[in-house]
Amino acid sequence: MANAFAFVESRGGELRRVGLEAVTAARQLADGTGGGDVHALVIGAPGIATKAEMIAAHGADVVEVVEHPGLALYSPEVVAATAAARIGAGTYRAAFFSASAQGRDLAPRVAAKLGVALGADVTAFETSGDAIVVRHPVNTGKVIATLTITGTPVLVSLRPGAVTATRAPRTARTETIAPAMDPGSARVVPTELLAGNTAKLDLGEAPVIVSGGRGLRAPENFKLVEDLASAFGNAAVGATRAVTDDGWRPHTDQIGQTGRLVSPDLYVACGISGAIQHLAGMRTSKTIVAINKDREAPIFKIADYGVVGDVLEVLPVLTDAVRKAKHSH
Amino acid sequence: MKMAVCIKRAADMETRFKIAANGTSVDETGVKFDIADFDGFAVEAALQLKEKDGAGEVTVVSLGPDTVQETLRKALSMGADKAVHLKADAVPADALAIARVLAAELKGGGYDLVLFGRMAIDAANQSVGPMTAELLGVPCVSAASQLTIANGRGTARRELEGAAELLEFPLPAVVTIDEGIARPRLPSLKGIMAAKKKPLEVKPSQVGESRVKITKMELPPERTGGRIIGEGPAAVPELVRLLQTEAKVL
Ligand SMILES: Cc1cc2nc3c(=O)[nH]c(=O)nc-3n(C[C@H](O)[C@H](O)[C@H](O)COP(=O)(O)OP(=O)(O)OC[C@H]3O[C@@H](n4cnc5c(N)ncnc54)[C@H](O)[C@@H]3O)c2cc1C
Ligand SMILES: Nc1ncnc2c1ncn2[C@@H]1O[C@H](COP(=O)(O)O)[C@@H](O)[C@H]1O
Numbered sequence: 001m002a003n004a005f006a007f008v009e010s011r012g013g014e015l016r017r018v019g020l021e022a023v024t025a026a027r028q029l030a031d032g033t034g035g036g037d038v039h040a041l042v043i044g045a046p047g048i049a050t051k052a053e054m055i056a057a058h059g060a061d062v063v064e065v066v067e068h069p070g071l072a073l074y075s076p077e078v079v080a081a082t083a084a085a086r087i088g089a090g091t092y093r094a095a096f097f098s099a100s101a102q103g104r105d106l107a108p109r110v111a112a113k114l115g116v117a118l119g120a121d122v123t124a125f126e127t128s129g130d131a132i133v134v135r136h137p138v139n140t141g142k143v144i145a146t147l148t149i150t151g152t153p154v155l156v157s158l159r160p161g162a163v164t165a166t167r168a169p170r171t172a173r174t175e176t177i178a179p180a181m182d183p184g185s186a187r188v189v190p191t192e193l194l195a196g197n198t199a200k201l202d203l204g205e206a207p208v209i210v211s212g213g214r215g216l217r218a219p220e221n222f223k224l225v226e227d228l229a230s231a232f233g234n235a236a237v238g239a240t241r242a243v244t245d246d247g248w249r250p251h252t253d254q255i256g257q258t259g260r261l262v263s264p265d266l267y268v269a270c271g272i273s274g275a276i277q278h279l280a281g282m283r284t285s286k287t288i289v290a291i292n293k294d295r296e297a298p299i300f301k302i303a304d305y306g307v308v309g310d311v312l313e314v315l316p317v318l319t320d321a322v323r324k325a326k327h328s329h
Numbered sequence: 330m331k332m333a334v335c336i337k338r339a340a341d342m343e344t345r346f347k348i349a350a351n352g353t354s355v356d357e358t359g360v361k362f363d364i365a366d367f368d369g370f371a372v373e374a375a376l377q378l379k380e381k382d383g384a385g386e387v388t389v390v391s392l393g394p395d396t397v398q399e400t401l402r403k404a405l406s407m408g409a410d411k412a413v414h415l416k417a418d419a420v421p422a423d424a425l426a427i428a429r430v431l432a433a434e435l436k437g438g439g440y441d442l443v444l445f446g447r448m449a450i451d452a453a454n455q456s457v458g459p460m461t462a463e464l465l466g467v468p469c470v471s472a473a474s475q476l477t478i479a480n481g482r483g484t485a486r487r488e489l490e491g492a493a494e495l496l497e498f499p500l501p502a503v504v505t506i507d508e509g510i511a512r513p514r515l516p517s518l519k520g521i522m523a524a525k526k527k528p529l530e531v532k533p534s535q536v537g538e539s540r541v542k543i544t545k546m547e548l549p550p551e552r553t554g555g556r557i558i559g560e561g562p563a564a565v566p567e568l569v570r571l572l573q574t575e576a577k578v579l
Contacts, residue, residue, distance in 0.1 A: 101489040105471045108456035112463035117540035120454040140342045146545035187468040192495040202490040251509050252488050258508040266578040276343050287576040302554040309561035317562040321569045
């Protein structure tokens with residue numbers, strides 16, 4: 001019987017899906033060892049307590065809530081100090097974080113404060129004797145490492161999607177807790193959240209990604225990529241570095257070795273050559289479609305379905321066909 | 330401004346990796362090594378800050394076996410002033426064990442700013458920077474895609490999933506560098522010559538217990554791609570059929 005801890009990520013007063021994935025992971029670990037308690041911590045501005053029910057529904061026995069007007073934005077020092085204090089106050093076999101932009105900032109801080117090991121960007125985990133064994137892609141996903149991590153607790157940051165958030169309702173107790181330090185005394189001060197288009201699906205979460213490269217010829221032709229994405233309805237738009245460098249698309253859309261790592265169910269590469277640095281970010285996609293006018297383009301070597309042709313001609317026809325297929329369901 | 334940049338020697342990611350006979354590491358035969366991608370961005374960011382100020386000093390630090398000296402020389406040839414080689418048989422898999430060695434070296438060094446890469450391109454933990462900052466007890470912003478320093482304070486931008494955030498902090502501080510800040514310059518011939526005369530101090534270092542052990546390394550399953558289904562718009566019906574019936578994603 002082992003207890004597990006989950007840090008539930010939120011942004012702008014809303015829980016993030018990865019936050020619930022952490023709760024599910026903690027529940028899985030506790031159940032897998034014969035059923036310990038899951039404590040879940042959520043931190044935010046007043047109002048975040050209303051999310052306790054949702055967290056309990058994913059398997060938390062105790063929801064620890066920290067509400068403070070100074071915590072509307074993620075404040076790294078306050079959240080790290082509070083998470084370390086809460087984890088230190090219990091006996092946990094493992095504490096789960098998300099390997100998201102926020103979680104990858106937070107988890108190492110907490111690990112250093114507690115003096116414990118962190119398994120970062122984990123795609124699978126299991127307990128094994130006194131250790132936690134995790135899988136972690138290294139060398140841009142070209143090699144998969146299995147790591148055996150000892151000590152208590154072991155901290156784990158989970159790659160988004162590694163675990164599917166699953167309902168496992170508990171009658172949870174809610175505890176209201178004060179932040180471990182006064183948000184006003186933090187040295188690193190978050191001043192602004194520049195919200196992107198919230199209606200837009202994030203690259204890390206979208207089941208389908210339509211991505212464009214220099215083969216689109218001009219920034220305005222990205223409209224064709226966006227049209228295909230909206231025909232799918234559940235798609236996000238990505239890009240290559242060639243295109244983000246030229247300012248056709250924001251840097252945040254870049255997929256690859258030095259951009260985002262994604263593994264959607266479907267990746268549609270439009271006018272992308274398939275440079276090794278681009279493949280590093282998307283080669284784990286379940287199905288890959290490539291449209292390129294050059295039959296020799298390296299992208300075809302890893303594509304499940306290749307279409308040799310001009311993207312400017314193929315995309316409108318494909319968009320139309322996808323829209324029709326979606327409507328016939 | 331007195332700056333330090335922690336850099337790691339990493340394999341060229343264009344390598345077709347093979348697993349070594351021990352099953353727990355990558356076969357290094359014939360593999361090219363260089364400054365890890367993001368660490369190159371961090372060196373460049375430090376050099377640009379120094380050039381903008383017209384004064385300052387950049388020290389590069391690397392933990393590992395003697396081979397890291399080549400990586401340190403590369404940074405010196407880009408324009409860093411000094412190098413410190415923290416000598417150890419191997420780089421541990423435990424990010425906290427690395428951070429402890431780096432923090433022991435950086436503590437008392439009087440650095441206004443310590444830069445790291447967002448993540449080591451090989452180990453991909455994205456952990457050593459924030460951990461080192463905690464151990465040093467200084468403010469830290471991780472994965473900065475923009476960084477401005479003025480009057481002893483810093484402003485940084487971090488990219489989030491579909492959003493971004495701005496943060497402010499006082500120096501001394503640790504910042505880890507994402508792509509977007511700076512592309513590393515290529516060393517000039519003059520830089521390469523000058524690097525040979527720059528100080529590179531070797532310090533034997535004690536790596537503590539590593540609680541992370543690599544018990545296996547493997548290659549992911551090969552993709553079985555390479556199927557061209559047709560040409561031009563005429564291939565679309567077949568593509569849609571395959572997406573519906575075979576891939577089941579539509
Ligand atoms: C250290 C480092 C890190 C990098 N990190 C990344 C990264 O994270 N992400 C990334 O993407 N890149 C990265 N790169 C850059 C990478 O090497 C490539 O330069 C880049 O991916 C190429 O982008 P592209 O495919 O859009 O352009 P190109 O390579 O120019 O390819 C354009 C393709 O479009 C095709 N084409 C042209 N016109 C048409 C048409 N009308 N219809 C159909 N097809 C057409 C061409 O046949 C060609 O294959 C990195 C490079 C380095 C050195
Ligand atoms: N052996 C090392 N020597 C010096 N710096 C390192 C070493 N390992 C990691 N770092 C630094 O820590 C950053 C993050 O590494 P990681 O947490 O392993 O992804 C790297 O980008 C480097 O700046």
